[in-house]
Amino acid sequence: MSGYILPPEPMTNEAVAERLTNAAVSRIQNGLIKKQNLIYLELNGCSGNIISLLNGQNPDFEYMVNSMVNLRYSNSLMASEGEQAMEKLLAASQDEYILAVEGAVALRDNGLYNVIGTLNGKPLTGLEAVTMLGQKASRILAVGACATHGGVSAAKPNPSESVGLQRVLPEKEIIKLPGCPVNPDWFLGTLAHLLLYGVPETDNLGRPLMFYSTLIHDRCPRRPFFDKGIFAEKLGDKTCLFKLGCRGPVTRIDCPTRQWNGHVNWPIGANTPCIGCTQFGFPDAMAPFITYDTTRVVKDE
Amino acid sequence: MTNIELQRLRMNHLVTQARYDLYTLSGLTDQSPQKQPILQRLWDTLSEIHFISEVLANQANAQPASHLTQMQPAMLAANGMTLNQLPNSTPSNDRTFTLEELANYDGKNGRAAYVAVNGTVYDVTNNRTWAAATHFGLTAGKEYTEEFASCHAGQQAILATLPVVGRLL
Known part of the structure; x- marks a missing residue:
């Protein structure tokens, strides 16, 4: 080699x-x-x-x-x-x-x-x-x-x-x-x-x-929705899960490209937020895993 | 005002130019040597559009204060307004907060998410590390000078990128 x-x-x-x-x-x-x-x-x-x-x-x-x-x-x-x-x-x-x-x-x-x-x-x-x-x-x-x-x-x-x-x-x-x-x-x-x-x-x-070098957020297939301020309001929505409490922006791991269960899917691919399980301090520091009384949704400027 | 009008005309001209270039490009074959200068011009056009939009945005920000001072008293009278009724023209980042007021900005039910560090109140509503207005177990609407110092010592650059909304009393 x-x-x-x-x-x-x-x-x-x-x-x-x-x-x-x-x-x-x-x-x-x-x-x-x-x-x-x-x-x-x-x-x-x-x-x-x-x-x-x-x-x-x-x-x-x-x-x-x-x-x-x-x-x-x-x-x-x-x-x-x-x-x-x-x-x-x-x-x-x-x-x-x-x-x-x-x-x-x-x-x-x-x-x-x-x-x-x-x-x-x-x-x-x-x-x-x-x-x-x-x-x-x-x-x-x-x-x-x-x-x-x-x-x-x-x-x-x-x-x-x-x-x-x-x-x-x-x-x-x-x-x-x-x-x-x-x-x-x-x-x-x-x-x-x-x-x-x-x-x-x-x-x-x-x-x-x-394995642990890159933020999930930086390789997230839903990143364009975040950049445009289009946020999911409930589980199952196909847009950025940030307002529901997605921890992808603070979590360093390769889930977006590696995926799980034989490289088949991963949480965000299944429309549920990342709960930051590879982050130090999980689970207390990553709580709440899901929240619905979200911060305001910014309309396109 | 005429300045803004000129910039608007210039912007329109640039947009027309860009559309024309795009149309030309769509008719060219892949190998065409004409492509390079047209792409270069598109690049320049886009840069200038960006520049002008920045200038316009700056003026729009400064607008409320300057616009109102330029208003004739007669106009105000005609509209049935007195000077006391004018909307508050102080820029929003001069606002002051007490700890109780700050607690209202907890990011819930459509409210904005604010936090205070070293006496300055920052907006973290759309900050990517504050998903659902929480950050490593901290919730928005509070004062976090000590917490910031313990985790981000020497990282003042983090604060510099946050929008400032006011000061903490």
Whole structure:
């Protein structure tokens, strides 16, 4: 992979993913890179990110487990359960591994509000697990809103005193992938970049620029309506959703071009405002998600 | 007044010119060498239209004050008006607000959305970061000097782009 790849080489998602796959496989075969271990922890959250991950394409989930990494622990996907699963987690932590974490870390009562298993007859809290595993991990990925900044788990009044991963591991470099949930491409793409080329370029908040560089507003297909002051008054209207509370103008992510569910559609394409789920401070800072007593509609001058 | 009339004539002339050029262009083939100068002239025409419209807009803004002072007292009398009944001719950005007044401009039910920073009241009704008159958990109609300083320290340029509507008392 020397230099840039330019047209007439195909630039579709499938073609890009195929080149990525071939590059990774050939490098693994030539011993240039070795398959790394991945530990996927789920803490205080809703498991939404792992479900989103299963919906991945280019690269897809099957490719990830077969070619990119050895998935050593994921409580949602592994066959083992109970103490057996915990033993696998401990065994995996003896080797070198990449740590991916979804969900926030609950601090209240020494983390007892989020117990992820039982070890030697004692409850293992998310706080203990992430502190222990975070210190040894070769790389750390914070996956989704809760892991990056607390997200929904830390929303007011935050009864579990949840915080983002960085608060528990202040010294560690953490690649942050905010989103509620994370798009499978953002996670799998970042992981692939990590394996092939190392840490991707990030902004000052730790988000990979290849996904989080551009405001939704700047690539929104409804931008001309905003510029002309033509605003939707209710859900389902085909014009700019700004007056209903669209957070596209403050949210940096590639949804307008990447889209969701296999690159099919996205919120604004379905006539509902962006709720700013990839923005730090979501959901409290992005509320209200929808509002009807809108500011005045400016007629064309 | 004659000045404005002249500018209007000039504008009309330019629009006619542009229409004529567009008509000519529509008849030319893709490879025609005549195309380049016509496109260049269209560009120039458009620039001048833009310039004149800016001049006119400036005059329109200054209009209420100057227009009224030029009015003859006789005309006012004929219209049955006295000077006291004249509409307020102070520019709108000299308005003063108390915190209570500011609270009315919360952006709801068709009201404008105003916020105050460092004693100046700004209009954020159509500001793109203030969708539905809210901004990262803040609602319009309030004073946000501290909040602005904590999130946008050294970013005075943000304030410079906002329309000023008045001062906070």
